[in-house]
Amino acid sequence: MVRNEIKINSEKGEIFDKKQIALAIRNSTFSDELRCSLLDDGILDKCLGCSLKYICDGIDQVVxxxxxxxxxxxNNFNFE
Known part of the structure; x- marks a missing residue:
């Protein structure tokens, strides 16, 4: 069974699926992109001072x- 959810319910409560997080980050390197909904929705106008900035910077570095x-x-090709 394939799950396409970032959160998994377990007996211990909800947990985050690292595979889904990794796939989302990997997929952003193909035809997708990573964006911040806090900026997109106008909640923040810049990243400076955001408590998530450190994590976002780390995600950018992982990418x-x-x-x-x-x-x-x-291989390199030369068509001369």
Whole structure:
């Protein structure tokens, strides 16, 4: 059974599925993007002072690291 939810109900309460979080971050490197709904909805006008900034900056770094580690030039072609 495949679940497409970030939260899972367990006997101990609700837990977050790291696989779904990782997939969301990975998928943002293809044709999607990461955005902040606090900025989009006008709740905040900038990230400075936001208590989530540290986490968001870390997510951006994870994305950059993922792209760097998984992007490889296989071959160069010269059509002269």
């Amino acid at each position: 950059d690291n993922y792209v760097e580690k998984t992007t490889e030039v296989v």
